Amino acid sequence: MTEKIMFPKPQVLANRPTHYCPGCHHGLAHKLVAQVLEELKLPEKTICVGSIGCSVFIYNYLLLDTIEAPHGRAPAVATGVKRARPDKFVFTYQGDGDLAAIGLAEIMHCANRGERVSVVFVNNTIYGMTGGQMAPTTLVGQKTTTCPGGRCKDREGEPFKMAEIIGSLGGTAYAARTALNDIKNIQKTKKAIKLAFRAQLEDKGFGFVEILSSCPTNWKMTPLQANERIAKEMIPYFPLGEFKNTLGE
Amino acid sequence: MSKKRLFVKGNEAIALGALAAGCKCYFGYPITPQNDIPEFMSRELPKKGGAFVQAESEVAAANMLLGAVSAGIRAMTSSSSPGISLKQEAISYMAGSELPGVIVNMNRGGPGLGDIGPSQGDYFQATKGGGHGDYRLLVLGPGTVQEAYDLTIKAFDLAFKYKNPVMILGDAILGQMKEPITPWEPEVPEKEAKEWCLEGAKGRPPRVIKSLYLEDGALAKHNLKLAQKYAEMKKEILFEEFLTQDASLIVVAYGSIGRIVKSTIRTLRKQGHKVGLFRPITLYPFPSEALQVLAKEGKKFLTIEHNLGQMVEDVQLAVCPYAQTDFHGHLPGNLPTPNDFEEPIIKALEK
Amino acid sequence: MSKVVFLEELCKGCLLCTQVCSKKIITQSSRFNKQGYKVVEIKPEDLEKCIACGFCSLVCPDSAIVVYKSVEEKEPENV
Numbered sequence: 001m002t003e004k005i006m007f008p009k010p011q012v013l014a015n016r017p018t019h020y021c022p023g024c025h026h027g028l029a030h031k032l033v034a035q036v037l038e039e040l041k042l043p044e045k046t047i048c049v050g051s052i053g054c055s056v057f058i059y060n061y062l063l064l065d066t067i068e069a070p071h072g073r074a075p076a077v078a079t080g081v082k083r084a085r086p087d088k089f090v091f092t093y094q095g096d097g098d099l100a101a102i103g104l105a106e107i108m109h110c111a112n113r114g115e116r117v118s119v120v121f122v123n124n125t126i127y128g129m130t131g132g133q134m135a136p137t138t139l140v141g142q143k144t145t146t147c148p149g150g151r152c153k154d155r156e157g158e159p160f161k162m163a164e165i166i167g168s169l170g171g172t173a174y175a176a177r178t179a180l181n182d183i184k185n186i187q188k189t190k191k192a193i194k195l196a197f198r199a200q201l202e203d204k205g206f207g208f209v210e211i212l213s214s215c216p217t218n219w220k221m222t223p224l225q226a227n228e229r230i231a232k233e234m235i236p237y238f239p240l241g242e243f244k245n246t247l248g249e
Numbered sequence: 250m251s252k253k254r255l256f257v258k259g260n261e262a263i264a265l266g267a268l269a270a271g272c273k274c275y276f277g278y279p280i281t282p283q284n285d286i287p288e289f290m291s292r293e294l295p296k297k298g299g300a301f302v303q304a305e306s307e308v309a310a311a312n313m314l315l316g317a318v319s320a321g322i323r324a325m326t327s328s329s330s331p332g333i334s335l336k337q338e339a340i341s342y343m344a345g346s347e348l349p350g351v352i353v354n355m356n357r358g359g360p361g362l363g364d365i366g367p368s369q370g371d372y373f374q375a376t377k378g379g380g381h382g383d384y385r386l387l388v389l390g391p392g393t394v395q396e397a398y399d400l401t402i403k404a405f406d407l408a409f410k411y412k413n414p415v416m417i418l419g420d421a422i423l424g425q426m427k428e429p430i431t432p433w434e435p436e437v438p439e440k441e442a443k444e445w446c447l448e449g450a451k452g453r454p455p456r457v458i459k460s461l462y463l464e465d466g467a468l469a470k471h472n473l474k475l476a477q478k479y480a481e482m483k484k485e486i487l488f489e490e491f492l493t494q495d496a497s498l499i500v501v502a503y504g505s506i507g508r509i510v511k512s513t514i515r516t517l518r519k520q521g522h523k524v525g526l527f528r529p530i531t532l533y534p535f536p537s538e539a540l541q542v543l544a545k546e547g548k549k550f551l552t553i554e555h556n557l558g559q560m561v562e563d564v565q566l567a568v569c570p571y572a573q574t575d576f577h578g579h580l581p582g583n584l585p586t587p588n589d590f591e592e593p594i595i596k597a598l599e600k
Numbered sequence: 601m602s603k604v605v606f607l608e609e610l611c612k613g614c615l616l617c618t619q620v621c622s623k624k625i626i627t628q629s630s631r632f633n634k635q636g637y638k639v640v641e642i643k644p645e646d647l648e649k650c651i652a653c654g655f656c657s658l659v660c661p662d663s664a665i666v667v668y669k670s671v672e673e674k675e676p677e678n679v
Contacts, residue, residue: 003603006654006667018662022637023614027661044451049316050459059457065447067319068459070342073312076304080316081447083274083300084324088449106312109305183620183655216614223614 010034012043014061023223025180025213026054029122030061032186033093036193037064040201046089049078051103053095054128072103075110078117089200091118097127100136100160107166111206114171118196118207121162124215125234132218136160139237144218159237163210167243173205174198175244179212181230185240195247204246212238255430259423260285262394262430263353264293266401267325271437272351273299274324276313278306278332281365282421283355286327307332311339314350318343319458321446323405323437327353329421330371331362333379340414341380344475345460349408349442351401352386353417355424358581367421368581369506372559375418376533383472385479387415388532392489392508394428400530402435407485409441411478418532420555422505422584479534487530488539492518496525498598499543500590501564501574502553503529510553510594512587517594524594532560537567550574551597553590555581575600602652603668604642610664613637617656617665623649626656 009015013034020026037043048064050056052071059066069077074092082090099107099121110117126144127133133146137159141150151159167175174196178189189211196207212234214226221229257265264286267275275294277287291301304310310326317324328336333354343350356371358364375388387407391397397419404415447456462468491511493499502510507528514526527543529536544550544567552561552574561576568574577593579585611633617640618626625646633639642650652669 001670001672003668004671006652006669007658009663009666013663017610017635020661022612023616024661027663028659031661031663043449045449047320047447047449056461059455059459063450063455065450065455066457066459067316067447068342068346068457068461069316070312070338073309073315073339076309076312077316077319079302079309080274080276080313080318080324081320082316083302083313084317084320084322085448088320105305106309109309113302183658186658223616224619227616227619 010038012037012063014063016060018061019057020054021217023214023216023226024054025124026122028180028186029120029211029213030058032190032193033120034062036190036197040194040197042089042197045087046091047081047085049074049081049090049092051092051094051098053098055093055095055122056129058093072098072101073106074098075103075106075115075117075119079110079113079115082115082117086116089197091120091197093120094122095128096121096123096125096135096137100162108169111166111208112169112171114173114205116200116203116205118200119209120193121208121210122213123162123210123238124213125159126215126218128215128218139233161238163208163243166208171206172244173207173246175208176242177210177212177238177240179230179235179240180214181212181227195245198247202247252431255432256427257394257430258285258425258427259394259397259419260355260425261289262398263327263401263417263419264289265432266398267351267405268293268297269432269434270402270405271323272325272405273322274317275299276302276304276310276317276324276326278304278310278328280329280332282357282424283327283329283353285424286353307335308338311336311352315339315343315348318348318350319447321440321442321448325351325353327355329355329357330359333371333374337380340386341382341384342460343414344384344386345382346458347412348414348458349412350414351404351408351417352414353419356418356420364581365421366581367505367555367584369420369504369555369559370581371418372532372554372556375416376535384475385533387411387413387482387485388418389415390418390504390530390532391423392504392528394423394426395430397423398430398432411482412445413478418504420505483534485531486534486536488536489526489528489530491526491528493525493527493543495523496548497523498549498551498594499525499527500551500553500594501527501529501540501560503532503560506553506555506579506585509585509587510590513590513594516587517591522595522598524598535563535567537563540564540567541571544568544571548572549597549600551577551594553577553579553593555579555585602650602670604647604650604656605666606640607664607666608633608639609635610662611637611639612662613639614661615640616659616661620655620659622651622653622655625649
């Protein structure tokens with residue numbers, strides 16, 4: 001008889017408490033990224049491009065060579081890193097304000113060029129770090145501090161469906177949307193991250209995973225209610241699945 | 250490279266200089282009057298094993314530069330005034346993150362869309378910050394096509410020496426003017442950023458390149474470190490003095506205007522006027538002390554610029570309280586000739 | 601015999617683990633950790649019900665739960 005640790009903590013994940021709120025899915029997304037990096041034996045050749053938002057301190061939690069990108073510019077910074085060092089593994093970790101508002105041009109063109117980089121996109125439908133303002137992914141009707149009456153379709157438009165948009169671009173090798181609201185979806189998320197990373201490693205093209213995540217604090221919910229919201233409100237509008245997969249599996 | 254002379258535009262000289270300096274990545278976006286640089290780079294850089302990317306915007310190009318230099322390689326972007334405004338975001342981040350990007354500005358008329366003709370209207374933007382925050386760039390102002398080649402090579406060396414962005418401030422005259430140059434091959438360090446670049450944390454703790462300092466006192470400490478670096482840059486001050494020794498009037502002018510003024514000075518000397526030229530080559534750090542030495546000698550000063558008066562403020566600071574400087578501003582929209590400057594120089598001389 | 605270790609100082613009391621627990625034996629305790637969060641626990645009498653599925657560990661955003669499973673031989677790797 002031996003003892004085996006179930007889902008052991010990856011070594012590349014720092015041994016320190018995070019600054020994230022209770023139940024925030026960033027910690028979980030970090031852990032999945034860390035697991036995939038280790039399973040693909042990548043940490044020693046990885047350059048992580050951080051972004052602006054709650055995950056700005058990603059370098060405190062993922063023990064990787066990391067550069068901080070200006071708000072929205074992570075795909076441009078990643079392009080520069082990868083063109084400078086094509087032999088390295090380069091990924092960005094971005095939120096929805098960063099990627100789908102201020103950084104929309106950068107993500108679209110990075111994907112369209114087929115840059116050999118991978119993007120982990122955490123979509124929690126809100127600006128978390130600045131205190132819960134409307135994001136480009138905020139659902140119609142969702143109340144935030146800058147749409148206190150709820151997002152109005154006629155006034156603010158409908159939320160961007162980034163995985164579909166990125167999946168439609170020629171340079172994209174892999175684009176998927178997953179969620180972190182239950183065990184099954186968590187496991188699918190990990191698989192999708194792995195495929196998005198492999199798109200780069202196998203020189204197929206740009207890899208993208210949109211992860212539906214919770215922000216219990218700014219949603220003004222308990223973490224368990226937030227998980228329910230993902231299932232009941234987010235997934236119906238943001239369908240889960242692969243929107244492009246040229247990896248042949 | 251052979252000692253063969255080449256007949257090239259200033260823009261091409263900058264691109265050639267960058268290649269000679271070992272530039273491995275170039276990121277650009279079309280804007281007049283600097284398009285020869287991205288066009289040259291798109292053709293020649295891949296032949297040398299480098300990467301050319303036409304970015305979706307100047308914002309993206311400058312951020313690609315930020316990423317590329319974080320990997321410790323030599324890289325560059327170029328643009329002209331409105332495009333340089335868009336690059337300020339990444340320039341500020343590079344200054345804050347201590348990254349050695351090289352940025353070329355072939356200055357055109359402004360403000361706003363302005364025109365596509367020559368101007369020195371970006372002097373303030375280049376030397377006083379440009380982007381947000383408390384930082385400085387090294388700014389080099391070439392006056393000839395040969396100098397554009399030479400200073401581009403120097404820009405890469407300085408960027409890595411100080412881990413700081415360096416700007417080459419030219420203008421539409423320099424960029425579009427053709428002159429013979431003698432290219433030369435500098436010694437390029439094999440691996441010059443080993444101790445700080447990002448390449449994967451193998452056998453060492455991870456490295457983080459950032460400009461965010463939230464802990465109590467951390468940003469102040471970082472700012473002081475940067476200030477010390479800016480003070481050290483004074484070692485790099487470059488300027489040209491032309492017939493200043495016996496001159497009673499010193500004309501201060503930089504870049505292509507400095508070079509046009511030089512011709513005026515030659516003509517006026519032939520007519521017996523005791524005039525000389527002081528041409529700052531590093532615009533930051535500014536050669537204040539050398540100007541002050543001339544001011545103490547009792548000389549008069551006239552600053553000539555292709556704008557309504559920007560560098561003149563630095564000249565005035567340098568020469569006071571020993572002297573004052575007059576100012577003549579050539580307005581954008583046309584190309585000045587040496588004749589244009591004769592009258593203002595004589596007027597200042599006779600004052 | 602399985603073993604579940606809660607790293608109480610990392611726990612933020614979010615209760616995500618209580619929901620995914622296959623046997624619903626994880627509950628909020630009445631103890632606060634140094635961060636001020638009420639930590640979770642498995643009551644000693646419930647521990648034998650644990651099947652070491654590891655879901656609590658998998659879902660924990662703060663890596664505050666370690667699940668040890670006793671195994672006969674080497675099992676295939678986790679997904």
